[in-house]
Amino acid sequence: MAAFVPSDMVSTNHNNGGVLVVAINNKDEKGQQMMSEEKEEEEEEKKIDYSQRAQWLRAGVMGATDGLVSVASLMMGVGAVRTDAKAMLLAGFAGSVAGGCSMAIGEFVSVYTQYEVEVAQIKNKTISQDVQMVKKALPNPLQAALASASCYCLGAVPPLVGAAFIRDYRTRIMVVLAVATLSLFVFGWIGSVLGNTPMLRSCARLLLGGWMAMAITFALTKLFAFTGLQFVSAGSCKVIGRGMGVVVWELLWLLMVLTSCCEGQFILQVGFYRNTCPEAESIVHGVVRDAVASDPNMGAALLRLHFHDCFVEGCDASILIDVSSQPEKLAFAHQGLRGFEVIQRAKAQLEASCPALVSCADILALAARDAIALTNGPIYQVPTGRRDGFVSNFSLADEMPQVTDSIQILKAKFLNKGLTHKDLVLLSAAHTIGTTACFFMTKRLYNFFPGGVGTDPAINPNFLPRLKARCPQNGDVNARLAIDEGGGTEFDKHILKNIREGFAVLESDARLNDDIFTKSVMDSYFSPLNPIFGPSFEADFVESIVKMGQVGVKTGFLGEVRRVCSRFNS
Structure with missing residues (x-):
């Protein structure tokens, strides 16, 4: 019986009058065809001119890497001397725009010069027809410029986005480092794939180079801010030598951060004046001690002065200026501030001992620390190195609490300064010393509700008659009463107990009971197990006051050391 053979597998041959049927193995034919195509692809891959690809690879991928490293390093440099996110973001944005334009111009000039040189060499060796063909193979200067600029700006995006939504300073620095590291690895991988180079070495080169750029920028900017360009004084050699030591430490520290993601302090340091003005802190302490001895309420006044200074333009002594047309101290929110003469007295003694070295901003921080200690509060060390600001205007105090x-507004205002709801509770507890005027009690006692009637229902009924007796309606608004009822003159947590029980004097203190988070912080200091297992009020307060003292500080060339605290140097 004859087998059936499909027509597409039959070949006929009429030689010798016969028909020869040949069956072809279709699978073998397809296998050979696939092997042939694979060989052709391998040959094509071998023919790829990676030297030509390197032209746009350098302008593109390396442009993105330049943008990433440059902008991240610039933001790290600004972060070495400024804690606010706005300064870092503005510097990063300006760096991305300026860098992109610079890269475009530089790439265009470089590639165009190379283009003209190669064309000139080719003309000496080939005919005109060949010249035109070779020209088409040469890199295009305009394309290289556009690729370089756009990729530079693209590379700048990760650190900018990473810092845009982070309020906390230290977290923001760490996020910029992490984002830059991840982006460097990605760019290294892309470069290795497109350039057909070993991936590990490509990524390692970018990571090490990027880390070094960020560390060096951070450390040298810190040095520049640390020395403050003081190269003319007799002690400048000591400052520079000490500054170089700081730079070495900062470089080592930042490299440790990059590899182990540790956190640390970036701006101020304890003992800043140890070598340049070793008696600075003792001079301030002596002045504050004498002031508190003659006026027991001066300790609270100095503490309030430091708080009000830090909450406007940062801790930069802008609250002390009184020579401008509209100085900050005239703002409504600063009514009742005093203690200015104590700061100026300390400044005069420091100028006599260490001229143009100790800032008024540092004097405020040290005076607040000493005021707390002199009222039996916790003793702690104050990081110093602040500079005095160049701006003082009462309109800037609109965001004062x-x-x-x-409570929602209070939390928002504190958060805007990088302070938490816990900081709000602890810094409000500083009201445990000092007094307030009846002027600040009128609304709470007599005009609390819309329409100008009623009393704050949060006031304990047993406490209300006493408050009204001390601040009668239409009475003396300048009469003063203790903010911490029954708390005496010592610095302690007694005021938090009063707030919890409805004995708060100030309305803003009473509002701490209105929020579950702030209330839980207060409750934590009075739990039955607190003496053994609970948090320490004194330790937590120190952490918050030191943290507040670093809000918006100016260092190095970003500020000045005033000769007189009440006026700018020029």
Whole structure:
């Protein structure tokens, strides 16, 4: 019986009058065809001119890497002397725009010069027809410029985005480092794939180079800010030598951060004046001690002065200026501030001993620390190295916390300064010393509700008659009463107990009971197990006051050391 053979597998041959049927193995034919195609692809891959690809690879991928490293390093440099996110973001944005334009111009000039040189060499060796063909193979200067600029700006995006939504300073620095590291690895991988180079070495080169750039920029900017360009004084050699030691430490520390993701302090340091003005802190302490001895309420006044200074333009002594047309101290939120003469007295003694070295901003921080200690509060060390600011205007005090603010507004204002709800509770506890005027009690006692009637229902009924007796309606608004009822003159947590029980004097203090988070912080200091297992109020307060003292500080060339605290140097 004859087998059936499909027509596409039959070949006929009429030689010798016969028909020869040949069956072809279709699978073998397809296998040979696939092997042939694979060989052709391998040959094509071998023919790829990676030297030509390197032209746009350098302008593109390496442009993105330049943008990433440059902008991240610039942001790290600004972060070495400024804690606010706005300064870092503005510097990063300006760096991305300026760098992109610079890369475009530089790449265009470089590639165009190379283009003209190669064309000139080719003309000496080939005919005109060949010249035109070779020209087409040469890199295009305009394309290289556009690729370089756009990729530079693209590379700048990760650190900018990484820092845009982080309020906390230290977290923001760590996020920029992490984002830059991840992006460097990605760019290294892309470069290795497109350039057909070993991936490990490509990534390692970018990572090490990027880390070094960020560490060096951070450390040298810190040195520049640390020395403050003081190269003319007799002690400048000591400052520079000490500054170089700081730079070495900062480089080592930052490299440790990059590899182990540790955190640390970036701006100020304890003992900043140890070598340049070793008696600085003792001079301030002596002046504050004498002031508190003659006026027991001066300790609270100095503590309040430091708080009000830090909450406007940062801790830069802008609250002390009184020579401008509209100085900050005239703002409504600063009513009742005093203690200015104590700061100026300390400054005069420091100028006589260490001229142009100790800033007024540092004097405020040290005076607040000593005021707390002299009222039996915790003793702690103050990081110093602040500079005095160049701006003082009462309109900048609009964001000061007010006694009539709700708890939501208070939390938002503190958060805007990088302070938490816990910091709000602890810094409010500083009201445990000092007094307030009846002027700040009128609304709470007599005009609490819309329409100008009623009393704050949060006031304990047993406490209300006493408050009204001390601040009668239409009475003396300048009469003063203790903020911590029954708390005496010592610095302690007694005021938090009063707030929890409805004995708060200030309305803003009473509002701490209105929020579950702030209330839980207060409760934590009075739990039955607190003496053994609970948090320490004194330790937590120190952490918050030191943290507040680093809000918006100016260092190095970003500020000055005033000769007189009440006026700018020029």
